[in-house]
Amino acid sequence: MPPTAPPGTLLRRGRPARSIRGALALTGLLVTLAAVPAAAESSAAAPSGADGGNSAAHCASSARLKVPGAEHQEKSCLAELTTAGTVASGHTDPADWAGLTPAGLATPRGVPGIQIDGYFPDTSATNTNHGWKHDAQFVIRLPDRWNGGLVVAGTPGVREQYANDRAIGDWVLSKGYAFASTDKGNTGAAFYRDGEEPGAAIAEWNDRVTQLTRAAKSVVAQRYHRPAARTLATGMSNGGYLVRWQLENHPGLYDGGVDWEGTLWRTKGPNLLDFLPPALRAYPRYAAGGEGAGNAHREMVAAGFPAGSEFLWPYHHQVYWDLTQRIYREELDPGYDGATEAGTPFCATGTPDCDADYAYATRPREVRAAVGKIALTGRIGKPLITVHGTLDVQLPISKDSDVYAKMVRDAGRGDLFRYYRIEGGTHVDSLFDTFPDKLRPLVPCHRSAFTAMEAWTDRGKQPPRSRTVPRPDGADPAALIAVCPLAR
Structure with missing residues (x-):
């Protein structure tokens, strides 16, 4: 196996230098x-x-x-x-x-x-x-x-x-x-x-x-x-994270922003390096069935993947969880697997340096220092609206936007914030085509939030109160693509 870095060592493997500050x-x-x-x-x-x-x-x-x-x-x-x-x-x-x-x-x-x-x-x-x-x-x-x-x-x-x-x-x-x-x-x-x-x-x-x-x-x-006359920041996933960061660090450049399921980075967690390894450990046991499946399911739910989202787990295990964990862990903690670059795909728990066994809380302080460079605080300086799906199993809502909403309130910026939890929304809208009876696309919800932000920044009209937006019973797929009212 590749050599393991000594504790506290962060390896770099010939990254090309660049200086954005100079640019x-x-x-x-x-x-x-x-x-x-x-x-x-x-x-x-x-x-x-x-x-x-x-x-x-x-x-x-x-x-x-x-x-x-x-x-x-x-x-x-x-x-x-x-x-x-x-x-x-x-x-x-x-x-x-x-x-x-x-x-x-x-x-x-x-x-x-x-x-x-x-x-x-x-x-x-x-x-x-x-x-x-x-x-x-x-x-x-x-x-x-x-x-x-x-x-x-x-x-x-x-x-x-x-x-x-x-x-x-x-x-x-x-x-x-x-x-x-x-x-x-x-x-x-x-x-x-x-x-x-x-x-x-x-x-x-x-x-x-x-x-x-x-x-x-x-x-x-x-x-x-x-x-x-107005400048608005918006984006989904990592793009939503960027909206949050900009409104915390450069609010003078913008009049407001709309965050579509933004990634949460916090030095003390939660962040994706907390909840993806438990999923990588538990999901194979859950999928295998048998007497261990019940415990594995409970571990998945405890990690943030909600009961009711099980139909999305096979796809995300195959496509997202493993790759996401390995490449973001490599960016923030390259010393974990020594000279190996971005780990071993789909390694079984117990394999040396396996990302399924990664434990962010036990890693050296240098790792939290790396996360600190990109961490969010909740101290937004301009109006922000967040939309996030309750069935997001790439960035589970309980480990992401629910936490960020509390961060904003704790920072005393709640008057600048609205948060809409979209029932049945998941991380990528294309999955709506596969599960139209279980999901709803977030794109019309983002548009409703954007329209609310326009009224907020242009006319001072307060958006609807933060809430969970229910998925309409018996909803027509065409209607779900077209509309997503945020108010009751």
Whole structure:
């Protein structure tokens, strides 16, 4: 077996160095103006909008736009900024957002405007979109018919910058918002190779959202000749974590945020390194049946996986739990398995250095220091709405948003917070297509929360009280995709 690191030792295995702080200092410099791609030129016929219906003016206005701090940028004048057009024109990547939305989700159309693709200075190269092999990629979309607002998002999981296009981008663009999204500075299952020390790769995610928000605000002012009247942060899963972190640490950049099942990181727990190992230990015994299955089931429930969610466990064990535990543990505690990188997939409990036996509470203080770099406090400085499904078995609600809601209240920020527990919601909406009789998609609940945030920040209208939103009895699947009222 690979050698085990001595207690307290945190190994790094040749991660490429990078300095986001230095990149942020380059604001206003290193801006490259690239020619519009041929695909963009061929789709440049834009209908009337902010430029008075003059297509030439619509396209010409893009020439002066510069993304502060960008090392490279490409501008495209598009007849359609939503995925109804960007899939065909090559201005999105469906692989980035695959599996995140229900198949029946409608795609809005009729949003002409300008798209800017590019990247900020970075030395890691996990993102291969556009053949650039360069991280810190971003997309900024500027609709002709602008409503005065800007929405900024980081991506879920370890996906690339187009991951929010179907679930979030299409809808906010159809409402008239400018929209910006970042790949967070590193992507893919080996994201942990980025950074110079444990926790640095995830910490970069926060810096990249801050960087993009500042740059997108500048671009919006250039394009529309006035600053955004409102800037909202939103995102799902890791993207929801980024919303929380931004409103805790840079509230002055935003008017509010909508957190869709954000990941919770706390130095003392709970965090996913607490509840995933028990699932990896117990689930195989539960699935095997026999006399040990009852105890295994009780262990799963005690770890946070609610009774009633059992139908989701096989898929998550196969696809999510093992991989998630190993790669995030490698990012925050690489010394656990010595020279092995990200552990042994689906190892049996009792195997040396097996992630199923990982015990976060017993690990050296250096591990909690790594988590401390990315930890949340609950001290939000602007309005925040959280939505989270009660049947989430990737980030169980009792170990995540229930805890974060208490953190916000304990920090004395409860007046800035609303929390909606969505009965029947799970972590990825595509599973609704498989279990329409048991689940409900969260995408319409996110949209209801976003609409409530608009009224809260624009007019001071208080959102409905925090509550558990019940799944309607006998609900029609089409209706569940379309609506999710937050009030009683």
